[in-house]
Amino acid sequence: MRAGQGILSRQDAEPLTLRARLVLTMHGPPLDGGWVALKRGRIVAVGRRSPPGRPHDLGDAVILPGLVNAHTHLEFSDLDEPLDADGGLPGWIRRVVAERRGRPTDRGDAVRRTILAGLQESANCGVTAIGDIATVVFPDVYSLPGPRTRVYREVIGLSAPAAAASLSSAGRDLDRLASAGVPVGVSPHAPYSVARHLGREILARSRRQGLPAAIHLGESEFEADFLANGRGPFRDLFEELGVWPIPAPQLLPAEEWITRLSRSPRGIVVHGTFLGTTAADLSLARLARHRDRLCVVVCPRTTRLLSGSMPPVARYRDAGVRVAIGTDSRASNPDLSVLSECRGLVAAGACSPREALRMATVDAAWAIGFERCSGMLAAGRPADVAILRPEAAIGDPFVTVLDPTTRVAATLRGGRLISGSID
Numbered sequence: 001m002r003a004g005q006g007i008l009s010r011q012d013a014e015p016l017t018l019r020a021r022l023v024l025t026m027h028g029p030p031l032d033g034g035w036v037a038l039k040r041g042r043i044v045a046v047g048r049r050s051p052p053g054r055p056h057d058l059g060d061a062v063i064l065p066g067l068v069n070a071h072t073h074l075e076f077s078d079l080d081e082p083l084d085a086d087g088g089l090p091g092w093i094r095r096v097v098a099e100r101r102g103r104p105t106d107r108g109d110a111v112r113r114t115i116l117a118g119l120q121e122s123a124n125c126g127v128t129a130i131g132d133i134a135t136v137v138f139p140d141v142y143s144l145p146g147p148r149t150r151v152y153r154e155v156i157g158l159s160a161p162a163a164a165a166s167l168s169s170a171g172r173d174l175d176r177l178a179s180a181g182v183p184v185g186v187s188p189h190a191p192y193s194v195a196r197h198l199g200r201e202i203l204a205r206s207r208r209q210g211l212p213a214a215i216h217l218g219e220s221e222f223e224a225d226f227l228a229n230g231r232g233p234f235r236d237l238f239e240e241l242g243v244w245p246i247p248a249p250q251l252l253p254a255e256e257w258i259t260r261l262s263r264s265p266r267g268i269v270v271h272g273t274f275l276g277t278t279a280a281d282l283s284l285a286r287l288a289r290h291r292d293r294l295c296v297v298v299c300p301r302t303t304r305l306l307s308g309s310m311p312p313v314a315r316y317r318d319a320g321v322r323v324a325i326g327t328d329s330r331a332s333n334p335d336l337s338v339l340s341e342c343r344g345l346v347a348a349g350a351c352s353p354r355e356a357l358r359m360a361t362v363d364a365a366w367a368i369g370f371e372r373c374s375g376m377l378a379a380g381r382p383a384d385v386a387i388l389r390p391e392a393a394i395g396d397p398f399v400t401v402l403d404p405t406t407r408v409a410a411t412l413r414g415g416r417l418i419s420g421s422i423d
């Protein structure tokens with residue numbers, strides 16, 4: 001057993017206080033020489049200067065809430081590098097489908113191992129909470145030590161038979177997850193891949209059962225034209241894949257999806273890169289109107305790969321839209337590091353380090369409905385904590401956290417180490 005686990009294992013019997021050069025609670029000012037007191041897996045107090053009892057001193061470390069990855073697809077976590085994005089989103093989807101079809105059909109164990117690898121990689125990156133989009137589910141993996149996860153079961157289907165099959169397998173999976181106590185949500189994949197009837201059915205379940213929902217919208221410059229006129233690279237792709245039905249499916253524009261999503265208790269629009277680009281497009285106005293329920297989750301490195309630009313965070317901000325951050329999957333991203341996503345946004349001038357970290361903690365926790373347990377350090381909450389070790393001298397706290405030489409030393413979920421060591 002590592003020494004760090006030894007220290008933490010005493011918690012059930014006695015409190016443990018972690019002291020560090022800097023504590024970022026993400027709901028108040030940075031605490032120089034701060035401390036966090038833990039007991040039985042929860043935070044019991046946060047403060048600065050005189051900690052209770054004899055603290056465990058982490059030295060020149062930074063303690064912050066465990067990071068939250070509001071959008072990923074862990075079932076692609078075994079890919080060593082992103083798939084080629086030549087041809088934009090339709091070209092990339094062609095490669096994703098080829099990748100899936102090229103795998104053995106009976107690969108349940110392999111997918112389970114892949115999801116476990118993604119959970120561990122996330123923990124190694126300081127992540128303690130995840131919104132995962134899943135097409136197959138393994139309820140047992142979420143009771144193992146690792147980040148707390150909301151599993152959004154995805155549905156996809158353009159033809160009536162494909163939609164019916166997707167809906168019924170999703171229903172079975174949601175029941176299995178819920179009976180195992182796993183937080184769940186639903187995800188109609190995207191407006192170009194989900195027929196209107198299928199979207200209506202899955203969002204009705206979301207409303208009936210109080211489940212958060214997530215959908216990819218505004219991902220491609222070809223999307224709006226395809227939804228309106230049924231033509232362009234998406235149509236070519238679907239015909240090539242043999243999934244374009246006759247008669248053509250009824251598809252909904254992004255604005256209509258946003259209205260329907262707003263009837264769910266919590267809804268995520270993933271990416272949204274091409275929403276609100278014309279005066280006639282009411283998407284962002286609708287997202288802002290429903291900001292008590294809806295937000296956009298941006299995945300900066302994926303957007304850069306598939307669209308050649310960074311997410312238009314300033315446009316969302318100006319419109320009053322709430323924004324959180326995610327990594328998307330290893331099919332479009334080199335790793336599952338939320339901090340690297342934040343660095344990308346800041347380097348592009350899209351937001352300040354403080355704003356980026358808020359999107360990766362408080363806002364991302366809200367996005368996946370975990371605002372009561374994740375995203376900030378406060379008494380009474382689970383002890384979900386990331387401990388970072390800066391290499392450079394500590395200056396501005398938020399710049400220090402995002403410095404590329406700063407490394408994640410340890411990650412705790414509910415007061416237990418899920419990665420690294422605190423010694």
Ligand SMILES: [Zn+2]
Pocket residue numbers: 071072073133216270328329
């Ligand atoms: Zn995605």
